[in-house]
Each structure stands twice: as C-alpha cells, then as structure tokens.
Amino acid sequence: MKAIDVRYLRKEYRIPEKDPGLAGTVRHFVRPRHRTKVAVDAVSFEVEPGEAIGYLGSNGAGKSTTIKILTGLMSPTSGSVQVNGLEPHRDRQKYVREIGAVFGHRTGLWWDLPVTDSFRTLSRMYEIPAATYRANLELFTDLLDLAEILPVPVRQLSLGQRLRVDLAAALLHNPRLIFLDEPTNGLDVNSKAVVRRFIRLLNQQHGVTVFLTSHDMADIEGICDRLIILDNGRKVIDDGVDGVRRRLTTTRRLLVTLAREEDTAAVVSSLRASTGIDCTVTDRHQISCEFDPGKTSAAHLVGLAMRDHEVVDIELREPTLEHVVQRLFAQPPPVPQDHG
Incomplete structure (x- = not known):
C-alpha cells in the first residue's frame, strides 16, 4: 500500500468579483459574479512508505492547498487522494490517528498548559498505551532537548522551543506519516540544525514517511531524497535531489x-x-x-x-540546490509531467 496516492488532483476556488464602491457592493449582492482560480491542476504522484519528499514551488504554486487536502482540512474539486489507504476528507476521525502534522507558527498545543499537561492530554485523546507514551516521551525529550521546558506553559516558550514540542506532540502516537509545512521558518541556525537532524533520524531509523514543504533549501537538502516541484498548480518535476540538479544544471x-x-x-x-x-x-x-x-x-x-x-x-x-531551484523559476516553466 502506498503512503500517499494522488491521482489527477484538482482544486478550484470561486473568487467573488465586484466593482468598487457602494454601488458595486449592491450590484454584487443582487447579481453576484465570481471567477474560478485553479490552485492545483491535474497533479498525480505516489509516495512509498519511508520516503522523505520535498514538495516545492514558488508562492501560489499550490503547495499549501495540496497539504490541506492531504491532511483532510480541505476536499478536492476532483481527482482522488488516498493516504495510508484512507481518503483524508472522508475518513478524518480514523485518518488523524495515522498521521502527524506541523504547520509552521501554528501550534496544536494548549496555550496556557505546561507542555507535559498538553502531552498527557494528547495521549488520552489518541489512546496511546502507557508504555508507548513513556518510551516516546523519553526518546523525544532526549533528541529534542526538552527536559527543561516540559514544565513550562506553551505561551512562555520561544519559537524554537515551541516548534520542538510541536514536533514531539505530532509524533507521540507513532504516526506512520508526518506532514511538515515550513517547519524551520523563523528559527535560528542551531534550532534549525536540531530539527533537521531529528526529522532525518525519524525517517531513516524509524521509517516515518516525511512530506515536507519549505522555502529553506537547507531543509530540503538535509531531510529529503526526492523532490516534487509545482509551477502554477501543475507538477513540472518529480525526481531525486541529485537528479534535479543534473537535469536543471548545465x-x-x-x-x-x-x-x-x-x-x-x-x-x-x-x-x-x-x-x-x-x-x-x-x-x-x-x-x-x-x-x-x-x-x-x-x-x-x-x-x-x-x-x-x-x-x-x-x-x-556542484551548484547548490537553492541555486538550481532559483534558476528553474527564473526561466520559462518546463513541460508539466502529468503521469504518476
């Protein structure tokens, strides 16, 4: 079974259009007009269990929309999406037990509770066996250096500390797949290095499938083996990191x-x-x-x-991956790859 199986995914948004001023507002109320924006257009790809995927594209390319669909926060307009054999937007209650997700600056923890209380609450919500919870908490405390911040309320943590506890929280229930959207955005160099090492270890030693979006090419190079690159909502490249370098660098x-x-x-x-x-x-x-x-x-x-x-x-x-990707988006878009 594929970790992720996406077939001809399409997502459209209806955007209201109205003329400026009060008269335009009244006309729009009486006879509304809309235009259709295609955020993701016929995108297909597969992810095997244990892969580490970098999902890249310029702003507005469709990355965040794809992740919202893959995590069940949004339904597709057409096409099919299966993650660990489930349809995210239809099987959400069962599905969330199979995945972890970290979205940049948004925390899934309780703002006024100490970190340990948030972790215990999550363990009850996910019905994590006590032995598993203790083992994971010990492992993550060691790898992410959490010992001193476990008693601290979440609202008192720095950005780097909060991201580390968010990562631990997303993985307490042993998900087979984790989605990461800009996980190191705003962190200092040392915090970024800790996060990258932790994610890579989970992927390589524990077999956790990683699906990562980031504008930081050091994240991509430090974590991912394969890149899927979007441009204007369409998939234009799907290859290994080294393959992308060879294809785009002369x-x-x-x-x-x-x-x-x-x-x-x-x-x-x-x-x-x-x-x-x-x-x-x-x-x-x-x-x-x-x-x-x-x-x-x-x-x-x-x-x-x-x-x-x-x-x-x-x-x-060799050219850096950042240089290669910058060159890709500075030139006319490649011919889209519509096959899986």
Whole structure:
C-alpha cells in the first residue's frame, strides 16, 4: 500500500468579483459574479512508505492547498487522494490517528498548559498505551532537548522551543506519516540544525514517511531524497535531489590553486585560448572556471593548467540546490509531467 496516492488532483476556488464602491457592493449582492482560480491542476504522484519528499514551488504554486487536502482540512474539486489507504476528507476521525502534522507558527498545543499537561492530554485523546507514551516521551525529550521546558506553559516558550514540542506532540502516537509545512521558518541556525537532524533520524531509523514543504533549501537538502516541484498548480518535476540538479544544471565550477601567484594571469590566458572559457582570479593564487561538462571536463582543464605551471590544489563545486531551484523559476516553466 502506498503512503500517499494522488491521482489527477484538482482544486478550484470561486473568487467573488465586484466593482468598487457602494454601488458595486449592491450590484454584487443582487447579481453576484465570481471567477474560478485553479490552485492545483491535474497533479498525480505516489509516495512509498519511508520516503522523505520535498514538495516545492514558488508562492501560489499550490503547495499549501495540496497539504490541506492531504491532511483532510480541505476536499478536492476532483481527482482522488488516498493516504495510508484512507481518503483524508472522508475518513478524518480514523485518518488523524495515522498521521502527524506541523504547520509552521501554528501550534496544536494548549496555550496556557505546561507542555507535559498538553502531552498527557494528547495521549488520552489518541489512546496511546502507557508504555508507548513513556518510551516516546523519553526518546523525544532526549533528541529534542526538552527536559527543561516540559514544565513550562506553551505561551512562555520561544519559537524554537515551541516548534520542538510541536514536533514531539505530532509524533507521540507513532504516526506512520508526518506532514511538515515550513517547519524551520523563523528559527535560528542551531534550532534549525536540531530539527533537521531529528526529522532525518525519524525517517531513516524509524521509517516515518516525511512530506515536507519549505522555502529553506537547507531543509530540503538535509531531510529529503526526492523532490516534487509545482509551477502554477501543475507538477513540472518529480525526481531525486541529485537528479534535479543534473537535469536543471548545465555548469560546474572548478577552483585551481597555483603554487606561484604570478602564474594566475598566464593560466587564465592559456585556458581562454585553448577552450574559450573565461576564468577569473579569485585569490592571489587561485583561479575560478565555470564550465559546461557537456563540452569539456574538469580533468581537461586541470591538465591544461598543469602543463606549464605547478598546481597545489583543485576543487570541483556542484551548484547548490537553492541555486538550481532559483534558476528553474527564473526561466520559462518546463513541460508539466502529468503521469504518476
């Protein structure tokens, strides 16, 4: 059974249109006009149990709408959605026992209660066996460093502390699948690192399926193995992280460090004459060359540099995922992939 099975998902919104002013309001009341906005358009994909999926797209691409449908907060206009064999918006009472969800700045805990009281209340709501509750609480307290904040009311927690307890709360009942919508938004660097390590551990060691949306590419690279990318409500890419890099990147960067500072200009000139590539001097002893691996290779460039000069170090840099995704949305959209 698939963890998630989405077939030709479509979600439309009816948006009222009225002319400005009191007269426009009256006319709209008597004869309302609407336009249809398509937020998600014929999107299909499957997620196997234990996968870690990054669900990406620019603002308004349809990410949040999809997550609301997958978590049962919203029903689709058409198409089919099954999560762990259930239809989220139809089987909601049973379904919520199978998933966990963390939505950025919104907490699912009780604002005035100490964290431990919120956890105990959730354990009764989900009917978590006492042994399971104790084991999970101990594990999450250790991994998320919760010991000092368990007695503290939720309203007194910092954003980073609250997110950590929200993660623990979403996982107390051992869900097989967790949805994360911008889970590190607004956190400091250290808090982000703790959250990423925790989610990755749950995925890799405990087999929890992760479905993540984030604008922070470090979240995606640190947690996900596969990316589904939307543009204007349609799926345009579904591939592994490395596959996305290969498909969308045409250049690599080679850094060559020379033994003598005075050789840098000569090497830049020699490489330009031999390959047509314009390298730049980035340091007293170092040059940087951006090249298309389909036209030449790093080994060829290094060989040319070493032919008459002493090279002491080389470094080949792959483009960051953030750079790749930025380039994707800066160019005309790829042809949508409508198959599953």
